[in-house]
Amino acid sequence: MSDTTLALAGNPNSGKTTLFNALTGARQHVGNYPGVTVEKKEGIHVHEDRRFKIVDLPGTYSLTAYSLEEVVARDFLVNERPAAVIDIVDAANLERNLYLTLQFMELGVPVIVALNMIDVAQQRGISIDTAVLSRLLKVPVVATIARRGEGKAELIEVAERIVGEGIRPQGLDISYGEDIDHALAEMEQAIIAANLLTDVYPARWVALKYMENDEQILSLGRQADAALSASLEAIVTRVTDHIKATHDLYPEAVIADHRYGFIKSILQQGVLSVKHDRDRLYMSDRIDSVLTNRFAGPLIMLAVVWGLYQFTFTYSELPVAWLEGFFGWLGGMAEAYLPDGLIKSLIVSGIIDGVGGVLGFVPLIMFMFLGIAFLEDSGYMARVAFMLDRVFRVFGLHGSSVMAFIVSGGIAGGCAVPGVMATRTLKSPRERLATLLTVPFMNCGAKLPVFALLVAAFFASHEALVMFIITLVSWAGALLVAKLLRSTVVRGESTPFVMELPPYRLPTFKGLLIHTWERTWQYVRKAGTIILGISIVLWALMTFPGAPDAVKQQFDTDRQAVTVASPAAAQEIENAAEGATLSAAAQTLQGKLDGIAALEAEADLRYSVAGRIGTALETLSHWAGFDWRTNIALVGGFAAKEVVVSTLGTAYSLGAVDPEEAVSLSTKLATAPGWRPLTAISLIVFTMFYAPCFVSVVCIAREAGGWKWGAFSMVFNTVLAFSLAVVVYQVGTLLGF
Amino acid sequence: MRIPMRQMQDNQSGTIRAVRADGELGRRIRDMGLVPGTEIRIQGRAPLYDPVALRVMGFTLTLRNNEADFIEVEVD
Known part of the structure; x- marks a missing residue:
């Protein structure tokens, strides 16, 4: 059945x-x-x-x-x-x-x-x-x-x-006043006679929609029967002129009045009885008198955003550590039990590091979504739009733009893909376009791992504060760019702000969990498919073709040379059992050999496809403080921002001295040459503003109605991001950071 | 006395007499029940004095000041 x-x-x-x-x-x-x-x-x-x-x-x-x-x-x-x-x-x-x-x-x-x-x-x-x-x-x-x-x-x-x-509905014919009723009856007959759209819509409804000037039905009607449609429109014009002359109103206003009149008459026939004054203040209004208060409101709003950060970072710490531990252990196991070679390299460096780097942040994203779901379901989010509309209007946006910005990561941890889609609730094409072109500047859940990594490596003692500043910077950047766009490429008038402030409600636990689960699962699914694929492609880019034979031979020669120089130590290393303590001479030799291996690995990476791209870009990117490894990671980030983390992970574990030691990536970066806090800031700024991931670009192109906007967002954002990163790095260097 | 909604004070009540807006704004206003004959009360304004929040048929609605200009209210 x-x-x-x-x-x-x-x-x-x-x-x-x-x-x-x-x-x-x-x-x-x-x-x-x-x-x-x-x-x-x-x-x-x-x-x-x-x-x-x-x-x-x-x-x-x-x-x-x-x-x-x-x-x-x-x-x-x-x-x-x-x-x-x-x-x-x-x-x-x-x-x-x-x-x-x-x-x-x-x-x-x-x-x-x-x-x-x-x-x-x-x-x-x-x-x-x-x-x-x-x-x-x-x-x-x-x-x-x-x-x-x-x-x-x-x-x-x-x-x-x-x-x-098989009970059929009885239908409902509301009277819309003599003028309109007459016209509707006349139109209904003509529609039935010609079967205009009657295969899907009731005839009277079609007539009513003509009267209401409904764009969709008008265009369907014109396509189906241009002549009939023209005569129906003539009737509408006649009635409109008459009503306009006698009542100074449009038919759709009269129709709405009669619908509400009909509802009122029903409710008065013993349906509704109200004990107290309907507009008296309830709990919700008392809460509002504080939460949207002129002075307290904005302060509380800031506190709520801040609280969300604390909630997310504090409670996700433990599960994040568990996941990192688990993937570290998995990598260690693969390292110990798989035979050396390409397969081992693929599994450890491509798959485990790639997936681990992304899944490690799932708890963080889950807690963030839980917090956002609470704000949305409780009704507080609408108050945020209410309080911020005056501000958003200044930048040529709409109070409801806040939703798209927040979904995209205005409260860090969203995603620009649903954010771009959320702009559909915006009615004005211009405000909508400006919003959807700037929402990718927000700190989406995929950029968070990048920021979290850099913050953990260089600003560990002020984690929450720095993340909060990052959010403020992304907002400022997005709003200023929106203003720029609204006064250049998307100029024009602003649109209505007619919105309900729903009563505050305590969200249901089940609703919150379903909401959080859906969004987190969306992220994981993306991580599990796109990211794994990209991670493997990048591994291949970073592994092949490898250093040329002449370079390889040089490393072999070097190895030979140090081994021959101290044959006793070489013999000792050869025969030593796992974990045995080596003599001083053997330790020195081992150190030399490890140094050569590291150089060889780095050479392999430099000569790989990715290394060549990264090195080529280095001449330009050094102005922003990025070396070839960062460049590879950023190129990978075009596919999805979280790839920046997994690529850095892959890049550093391939080039690392001792891959068996499970050092986390952030510790690695903190001690890596060429990295200092200013480099991290420059990279954070670049990551925040550069081209959206390709999924977002596809959505932007589709939502904005053309690939030109997709291309615009890629080129414009990257140029903007690079300029900002260069300014940050150069000014910072001049100031001695 | 009939005045545009923008000029109403906080907590002032009245009855809508006319909605002069047409097109999208007019539709949106009417869909939310702001039609002639409806009683409203100004609940307050956002921290920057705009938009305005009003109480209508037992729920709260927000409008920008320049949108409230289109609504004429007979104040009590």
Whole structure:
């Protein structure tokens, strides 16, 4: 038996995700809607012998063609025809939430209203007669408390009944006033007669969308039947002119007024009774009077960001150490038990070091995501957008840009890929373009390992402070570049900031864990596939073709020479058992031999493909303090920023004196020649600003609508990063650092 | 007395009489329930005095000052 599809829909903050989690548990699949990058979550709920496939539609307030989320939601409903839509309605916010419900009903889909957070409504003295509401709306209404899973069984039973008995929706014809009603009737007849779009949409709905000037339906209509579309548009123009002349309003305003009028009349027919003043202050408002206070608000905001750092760094320390230990042990085992040669080199230097370097940071990223999920789910993130809008506007951005910046790593640890996608919530193409071109400057989870490595090596005593400064610098850089872009390549007006401040809620533990798990898994998956592949390719680049025979022979000759010079010591080393203490003479000889081996390894690397590229770039990069090893790592970082770490790891363990000693990379860097704190700062600055990883570049190109923006972000960012790094290094050197 | 929403004081209440905005801003404002006849109360302003937060039908909504200019309110 095939799955029965149910769609979950509703306003943002209505508890939709919580209900989705309650219904599907861990059986979820996260993907994208076809052709677009809006996230699509699916899960399975089994009820008796029926499997329900539950699809979580994007949260919206309306069903216009105004945002991509709304278009995706209504396209899904008309194209996939789910057996029913479970419309999650916030019981404490009935009036506004029913606005969307009406639009589902007008679209002719079977609706089940889940009256969620009924407990919160009751606490606020709001009582709702679900039976009357159900009778007046002519749809089933089920009271739920998604956080506790209450009502979900009943919801599924109602769905089962609708599916099992094949109950069709009764449809809903709201009166929009005489003028519009007449025009709609006239248009509906013409649409039915010509079958305009009626294979997917109800005729009256198409007429209504023409009246609302809906871009998507207008263009579909014009494609299907240009002549009919023109005559429908003529009717709309006639009505628009009339309404404009008599009421000084547009039809869409009249339509919205009547929808709200319809909702009010329903609620007044014994559905809703409110005990106290609805606008009285609740706990949430009292919290807001402190958290968004003119003086305390910004300070608390800084403290929250700071606290997130402390939380992340302190609690992830132990698991990070475990993972580093584990991969060190694994490398040691491979080193001891595998025969010398290319395979051993591949496994130790390519695979174990590469994967270990990336997975070692998983705990850090997990704690970071947990913190961010808490801020998002609690409602605090919206306050951040509210408080920062005035600031963002100065830079030609939008208060909601903050979300894209934060997802990308504005609070360190995000990822520019979902960040670039998060810019879809921005309605103005210009603010959106400026945001998506600057979000890659944020400290994504992949740059964190690079920063963490350098900070641990050179600024270990001030770890949290330095990471905090790095965040501030990336913000400043991103905002200034945004301003630069908005006054040059993406000039233009700014767009609306109409946003809900949801009540503060304590996030559910389950919701936080699912959210954290999804994002961390995304990172691990990327690490496990792209990074491993890149790590192996880089190993090959760094191993082949190796030093030429003449150079190799020179090393052999040198070895011969030192061995022949002290034959007794050579004999002793030859016969010595593992771990035995050598005589002074033998130790000196061993030291000399090790020195030669290190030089040989380094020569091999220098003569490899990667070494040649790195060396060639050195003439330019030495202005920023980077040697060929760093250059190789940075080139690798084009693929994904975390590759910088694994490449440095590979580069240094291949060229190291004693590969058996499991020294961690940061200790290695701290003592490596050519490295000092200023070099680390210069590299941090370069890593922060240079070309985004290719996955981000692909997303930027797709989201911005052209490869020219992808190319722009690669070239512009790299030039900017290099200029900044050179300034930092040269000025720092002049000042004596 | 009818005034643009921008001129309302913190904690002042009133009833929306007209929304002059059209296009995207108009749609967005109306989708959130800001239609003529709706009662609102100014809840406060962001630390930099913009945007403004208002209470409407039991929830909190934010608007920029230059967007609040399009909304005419009959104040109590």
